[in-house]
Amino acid sequence: MLKGFCIANKRGELLFVNLFDHNLTKALFDPFLAELSSSPHGDPPPTFTRGGHKYVYVFRDDVYWACAVVEGSLTDQCGAIFVVEGLGQLHRVCRSLCGALTQHSITANSTLITEIVQDTMNGGFLQLQPAEKLQSNIYSKVVSAKETSVVTASPGLFGLEKSAPSMAAQQSAMVVDSGKRELYVDVVEKVWASVGSEGTVIRAEVTGSILVRCFLPGNPTLTLSLNTPLSSTPSAQEGFTLGTRMSEVELGAGVTVGGEASRQLSVVTLPGQELTLARYTLAPDHPHLLPFTLSASTTSLTPSDAELRLKLSSNTGMGTVAPQVTFRTRAPPTTAAIMSRTSGPREQNVTFNPTDKTITWTISQFPGGSYANAFIRLVDSGGNVSVEAGELDFEVSRWVCSGLRIEHVKLNPSPSSAFTKWVRYLTTSDSVSLRLA
Numbered sequence: 149m150l151k152g153f154c155i156a157n158k159r160g161e162l163l164f165v166n167l168f169d170h171n172l173t174k175a176l177f178d179p180f181l182a183e184l185s186s187s188p189h190g191d192p193p194p195t196f197t198r199g200g201h202k203y204v205y206v207f208r209d210d211v212y213w214a215c216a217v218v219e220g221s222l223t224d225q226c227g228a229i230f231v232v233e234g235l236g237q238l239h240r241v242c243r244s245l246c247g248a249l250t251q252h253s254i255t256a257n258s259t260l261i262t263e264i265v266q267d268t269m270n271g272g273f274l275q276l277q278p279a280e281k282l283q284s285n286i287y288s289k290v291v292s293a294k295e296t297s298v299v300t301a302s303p304g305l306f307g308l309e310k311s312a313p314s315m316a317a318q319q320s321a322m323v324v325d326s327g328k329r330e331l332y333v334d335v336v337e338k339v340w341a342s343v344g345s346e347g348t349v350i351r352a353e354v355t356g357s358i359l360v361r362c363f364l365p366g367n368p369t370l371t372l373s374l375n376t377p378l379s380s381t382p383s384a385q386e387g388f389t390l391g392t393r394m395s396e397v398e399l400g401a402g403v404t405v406g407g408e409a410s411r412q413l414s415v416v417t418l419p420g421q422e423l424t425l426a427r428y429t430l431a432p433d434h435p436h437l438l439p440f441t442l443s444a445s446t447t448s449l450t451p452s453d454a455e456l457r458l459k460l461s462s463n464t465g466m467g468t469v470a471p472q473v474t475f476r477t478r479a480p481p482t483t484a485a486i487m488s489r490t491s492g493p494r495e496q497n498v499t500f501n502p503t504d505k506t507i508t509w510t511i512s513q514f515p516g517g518s519y520a521n522a523f524i525r526l527v528d529s530g531g532n533v534s535v536e537a538g539e540l541d542f543e544v545s546r547w548v549c550s551g552l553r554i555e556h557v558k559l560n561p562s563p564s565s566a567f568t569k570w571v572r573y574l575t576t577s578d579s580v581s582l583r584l585a
Contacts, residue, residue, distance in 0.1 A: 149223050150231075150272040151201070151216040152176050153265055155254055157579060158340060158353070160185050163211065163254045166265045168272035176201065176216055184212065195228040204231040208239045209249040210340060210355060210578055215269075223274060234274040241268060246290055251579055253291075260288040329567035332361045333372065333557060337548045338578045341438055345583040352436040354549045358425040362417035364563055371414045373556035378426055379410055392550045393431040400424040417559075430550055439464050439544045439575055440473065444584040448531035454480075456526060456535055458509065461519040468516030468547040477538030477584070479505045484528040492520030516547065540580040548573045 152172060155164040160181040165174050179199030183192050195204045202224065205214035213235045217224050223231065241264055243249050246257050254261065263286050268275055336359060341352035360370060376392040399405065403415045403425050413425050430436070441461045449455050460475065462468075479486070483505055488498035495512035509522050526533070554571050 149218045149221040150269060151218055153215045153269060156181060156212045157251055163251055164258055164261055166262060180214055194232060204228050206232055206235045213239055234276060237276050238268050245286060256291040260290060263288055330363045331567060332570045333554055334359045335548055335552055335573045337550060337575045339549060339575060339580060340578045341580045343582045345585055347441050349436050354430040356550060357427050360423045360425055363420060364567060367416050368559040368561060369414055370417050371412055371558045372554055374411045375553040375555050377410045392552055393434040394428045395431040396429040398427045400426060437463060437549060440542060442582055446534045451531045452528050454526045454529050454531055454533050456524040458522040459519060462514060462516050464516035464544055464547040466517045468544060470514040470542055470544045472543055473511045473514050474541040475509045475538055477507050477535050479507050479526055480529040480533040481505060482528055482530060483526045487525040488522060490522045496520060498522055498524060534585045536585050538582050538584060540582055542577050544575040546573050548575050
């Protein structure tokens, strides 16, 4: 039997909690979160006991899916493997019914996930049921969360899924005209990071995918040549290697690795279907170059007003562009209003929500290698106040943190007539928190 279930992010924040004992509270998972933060690499054993509670968890889609098990119960006697399989099945059902799972979509669809948990963990008893059987008992609708602007951009990135119901979750985010003879190869990376006040990366994790979609007749074999081996095995030449270091690599079904230094991926294409060639995670010791650096300072203007000065610099180089970058922070509680001015890219906007005191700075079409400034006057905030932290959301096209590049694309047999090849790169934020003071 289970005491409770939760979904938590890497910062130790609970995104979802469901308790099966009414005498318990969310504090049930405090020892679990403490173990995550105290572990040297953030990855304690899949099952452990702390604070008098036994926990079992799996790590999927950049979040922890965990449950507390009643020791000595039948579920506990079945072993941790049974619980791990149950959590994995729950994750697959949520992904099937909710679409792409991110921290934003999990929070937005808490009602739907509650229904799924109640059916798969009825009263704390695990029940392994597929999504097809559960769908008829689910009445909540999927709530879209954090739609990406890249989806509406031309030519669009088919690899990113919206938060959509089960049928739509398996379709592309951008409908591509199947009458065209086209081949799409996308490298998509997602960034989670915590950055100190001096711009030092305290902790970061980058996960990526290589996605392919082919609109050509027949089933040609696609071969991609990469600029670095796609392997989690340490190279014999450590030292000053320029290759991308990875801690986890998962190849898609039917994908083979070959070529010099295992830099080639091959797969048989299926007309109109999206294929995942590989998923990977950068190694913790890989130098994480984040696409943006933010510096901030607060100065006193009058005894009642202060000015927040922000400078956002792009580290992605010329030829890249960020369709949208958004920085959010919270003003001091006494702030009545703001006055702002900006410099840099033309399309900038600074807004203030007087209800929750949130300041939002949005930059559209931010070119790589440039910088933007915002000067925000905090009216009635107090002259000696400071703004301590904020969150950065971004999408960067033509650039990825890992430096992974597709050097050559080959189809065998080669198409008899001309076709268009799209090779695209995108980096998007999952959760990037910044300390300002």
